[in-house]
Amino acid sequence: MSGDPENPERAAVNALAGDFLAGLREWLAIPSIGTDPAHHGDVGRSARWLADALRRDGWPDVQVWDTGPALPAVYACRPAADPDAPTVLVYGHHDVQPVDPVEQWHHPPFEPTLVGEELFGRGASDDKGQIAMHLLGVKAHLAAVGAAQPAVTIKLFIEGEEESGSPFLTRLLDDHRDELECDLVVFTDTPLYARDAPTICTGQRGVYGAEVVFTGGSSDVHSGRAGGSVPNPATAIARLVAALHDDQGRVQLRDFYADVVEPTETERADYAALPFDENVWLANSGGAQALSGEEGWSTLERVWVRPTAEVNGIHGGYTGPGLKTIVPASASVKLSFRLVPDQRLEQVADALREFVAAHTPPGLRAEVIPRGDGVPPYAMDVSHPAVGALRDAVEGAFDQPVRFSRTGGSGPAALLHGWLGVPVVYLGATLPDDRIHAPNERVVVPLLLRGAEAAARLWRLLPERLS
Amino acid sequence: MSGDPENPERAAVNALAGDFLAGLREWLAIPSIGTDPAHHGDVGRSARWLADALRRDGWPDVQVWDTGPALPAVYACRPAADPDAPTVLVYGHHDVQPVDPVEQWHHPPFEPTLVGEELFGRGASDDKGQIAMHLLGVKAHLAAVGAAQPAVTIKLFIEGEEESGSPFLTRLLDDHRDELECDLVVFTDTPLYARDAPTICTGQRGVYGAEVVFTGGSSDVHSGRAGGSVPNPATAIARLVAALHDDQGRVQLRDFYADVVEPTETERADYAALPFDENVWLANSGGAQALSGEEGWSTLERVWVRPTAEVNGIHGGYTGPGLKTIVPASASVKLSFRLVPDQRLEQVADALREFVAAHTPPGLRAEVIPRGDGVPPYAMDVSHPAVGALRDAVEGAFDQPVRFSRTGGSGPAALLHGWLGVPVVYLGATLPDDRIHAPNERVVVPLLLRGAEAAARLWRLLPERLS
Structure with missing residues (x-):
């Protein structure tokens, strides 16, 4: 594949975009609703689809962990040529939310439909789209650097019950300590702040x-x-x-x-600088009629750091x-x-x-x-050199400076950090108004392509930054 | 019928008790659940049963008001021999509450079952038992005084939708002003305080x-x-x-x-003198574990006058x-x-x-x-001469002094007072723990007999007291 010498990752991503979209649509057609026992067979089908796709892409070590009690997870490893190169573990999930009320969908939730730049379907944004983005990112990285092996050892760990609250995640982590050993986790299940304001998420509640x-x-x-x-x-x-x-x-x-931990002045300034439209926020909050919350904090602060x-x-x-x-x-x-x-x-x-x-x-x-064990909060250490590499990668892919943001939702980042003993950083390219967990979930395809480019850049940058 | 010269009403009641019980059981077998449209036909059957019973007893004017929109009500009039005698209107209702949860009944709710002195069945206490008590009371009065006509003109007004909140009661009162004209209402849908502490109810919330x-x-x-x-x-x-x-x-x-209106010192003293067992109160309050309420008032005051x-x-x-x-x-x-x-x-x-x-x-x-128009509170004027007659009648029937009580529930006494423009007094012989509105509703038969005797005494005493 011929690279653009100015921007080899972008050229590779653009060349591979058609295949990427075709594959994602195939995967989204599998109704891997992990919270519904009637669909547990589909969670297995979804895991096998992903494993097959990775094998087709040339990943040498691909495993489906389906011996229970966790729903089937996919693990894959693509080693770097340099045995001293760092190892990154990409975390995400391939189970999806239920689709009720199904009558409110404009297109059937498991018949992925492209309308302009938007791909509609359950899981398009949360989280299959972002996992597919990583598969594309690795391919683009290899094409951009013109090598058969990546600059870092890349491991994928894609669980099958995140939407159920990851009840057996610690068991998986325990059973597969060796496979999951890494230097850095790239957590891929959070959005950008906005299409016109791409950001790096630094934490979840x-x-x-x-x-x-x-x-x-x-x-x-x-x-x-x-x-x-x-x-x-x-x-x-x-x-x-x-x-x-x-x-x-x-x-x-x-x-x-x-x-x-109170937000730093830099963080508060970053949040204050983000475009904020009260009416959009209210519309995206179920049609609420007024803002409200803890006195002395902005809306974004109330949701992100309070x-x-x-x-x-x-x-x-x-x-x-x-x-x-x-x-x-x-x-x-x-x-x-x-x-x-x-x-x-x-x-x-x-x-x-x-x-x-x-x-x-x-x-x-x-x-x-x-109700359940609860999920601890997590915020990444923004002074870690991996974060600098990440920022450069994202800014390069989106052609603009990016600020830090957070998200008000929750995920197993703290748990991964605690069990694996390494930093966790967030890389995502979806949007807060993708209607995840709701009817008419969608993903904006060009953002996924930019996300793939950012990942490809990150794999190239990391060895030097982490050395 | 030969009267006991010492206690002619009691002798008559005791002589008639067997017939009374047989009739009441027949009536209780009709499931006149007014709140359930499926049982509206039964409300009509119940009204006709009552009308037939009154005709058999020799009441000369018996009407079933069943032209809607109110559910069928029964009206009857038995005039005094003396055209100047006062007219009393007895108010009650023949519709009953639903029976859910029916599986908690020890006997089928519409197969009235006598166990010792207790008659079990829906409506036994609320309110068919007390209406039947009045039919018996009139017969006992006539036997006691040895006359074919009562000492007061007695009218009965037995509505069919009290358990539905009496939505069309004002319409009935308006449509039948002439029939319902009276000097006094005897409201019969409230309990005594306790079996060992018979009382006269003086008001409802x-x-x-x-x-x-x-x-x-x-x-x-x-x-x-x-x-x-x-x-x-x-x-x-x-x-x-x-x-x-x-x-x-x-x-x-x-x-x-x-x-x-704050209770009088006499009322407070009366309430304080009534036997009160906290554990019984709690057991009768759904198994509550502690008393609670407005500071500065006793439990009975909290429920009756606050x-x-x-x-x-x-x-x-x-x-x-x-x-x-x-x-x-x-x-x-x-x-x-x-x-x-x-x-x-x-x-x-x-x-x-x-x-x-x-x-x-x-x-x-x-x-x-x-939710609905609401029901105004009512308390009778205890200085009215009818109340003195009532007290003498009840004390005579129960062979002991009686105190005043109230009830925390609600009923159309204020409405009757307002529309008819006459005093309303309460006469009832049921108990607070009869489980009205609940499974296993019962009535204590000897109390109904004493209530009938009290009514019979009242009809004898009233002409003189109200003259």
Whole structure:
């Protein structure tokens, strides 16, 4: 393949774009919905499709890890010619979200449809598109440097149950310590800030979820008969929720902010410099009508570097049509806390239990039921030389300076960092308004091509920067 | 029928008890569930059963009002011999509550079953048993005084949709002004305080219900993406509910207590003198684990003479299994306020709207949806001479002094008072733990017999007392 001497990665990417798109469409047609047991066979098919594609691309070591209990994951390794070259591990996932409500899709979710520059389909953005981007990136790297082996040893680790909360990820990491050994993780499951403002994501929030249940009697009781004389669990759960925040929107759990690392002045300046359209933000937030949140912080700061407490659901008593005059027997609330470095899951879990105990009125029994183990927050060390290489790679691919951003969602970056003992950096080329987890998920194809170019540049730059 | 010269009403009641029980069992077998359209035919059958029974008893004027829109009601009149005798109107209802959860009944709800002194069946206590008690009372009165016509003109007005909130009661009152004209209403749908502490109920609380809905966006939104940056309707509804009461349990609506008539010292002393077992109260309150309520008032006062605000239901966001990390698009709460004299429905409705407006955060849209017109509170004037007659009648029938009590529930007493322009007094012989509206409703038969005797005595005493 003939390279453009000025920009060999871009030339290679552009030459390979047609094949890239054809392959991605084939993969997106496989409904690998990991959260739905009826589709677990499709998760296996998806893993085998990826393994076959890697073998066709010449990867010498390709494995499908499908012996359970984790849903099938794909591992592959493409060694560098230089045995002393660094090893990078690309993390992503090939399972996808369910498609309900399916009637809201303009095209069938598993019949990938290209409309202009947008490719529609479940998984196009989250996360198959970005994994395909990496396959293209490696091919472009090899073409650009004119070699059969990459400048760094590249490993892929593409799990199959990220959308289920990665329940067996630590087991995979434990079972495959040798294969997964590396010097750097490239975490590929986060978006750019915006099409006209490409950024490098530097961190994700963690999340801790729990349900709180208050129980009074063993059955609902007529509010005429007993109303006013016994505690009302729904009122109590409301008072608990109301006490979660003060009037400045600060979370009232003990020491909730004690471990929070405040953003640097550079980060705050970066965030402030990003284009921000309040109406777009509201439209992308389910059609919310006003901004709101912790006082003293901008919207981006509230979502990226500040922890939160949100009610995900609240329930108690009679919720059918009309009115039923009862004092409910019980009431419950599902809470989730988004966490930022260096907040610790155990500290939040302990503080929540204390908070509930302190807000349980006499006569009610309280239960705090954790929902999953939680996901710790993660932010990369931006002074690490890999980040400099990454920044150069992304700026070169997008032809402009890029700023740092973060994302408010959660992922297993901290877990990978903890188990593998190496830095994790984020490389992604999707957009916040790709409607991931929602009907009409799409990906903007030219951004994936720029992302592939950035990856190709990164593989070329890394050996020197990490030496 | 030969009377006991010492106690002619009791002798007559005891002689008629067998027929009374047989008739009541027949009536209870008709599933007149007014709230269920599938049973509207049964409400008609129930009305015709009652009309037939009255005709068999020799009532000269018996009508079934079944031309709609109200469910069939029964009217009957038995005139006094003396055209100047007072006219009393007995109010009650023959529709019954649904029977769900039917599997919790020990006997089928519409196969009335006598176990010792208790008759089990839906409607046994609420309210067919008490209507049957009045039929017996009139027969006993006639036997006791040895006359073919009662000492007062007795009218019965037994509606068929009390359990539906009496939506067309005013229409019936309007359409039948002439028939319903009277000097006194005897309202028969309230219990005694306890078997060992028979009481005269002097009032019922009113009730105003409304649902409050807070809406943010048009759809739920991922709490990682937007959490902390937009208002959470579930948090806001919780803060609204939390603000409804202060720490002393006082309701915070504007002027909520301005019109409240405080109980007299006599009433408070009466209530304090009644036997009160905290464990029994809790067991009868759905198995609640502790008393609670407005500071400064006893449990009976809290339920009888103090107004309340209760959450009957609260709902928002995801309430299925596990966790779904969303900011809900909307959340709602069903509230009901129990009211005491002289609180006014319109004042409470206005104050609630103001309260919701004051507690709606920026970015949320609030709706306040009234549930029905509400029921005003009522308390009878205990200085009225009819109350003296009632007390003598009840004390005579129960062979002991009786105190005043109230009930925390609601009924159309104030409405009858307002439309008919006459005093309303309460006469009932059921118990608070009859499990009305619940599985295994029962009535204690000997109490109904004592109630019939009290009614028979009342008809004898009234002409003199009201003259």
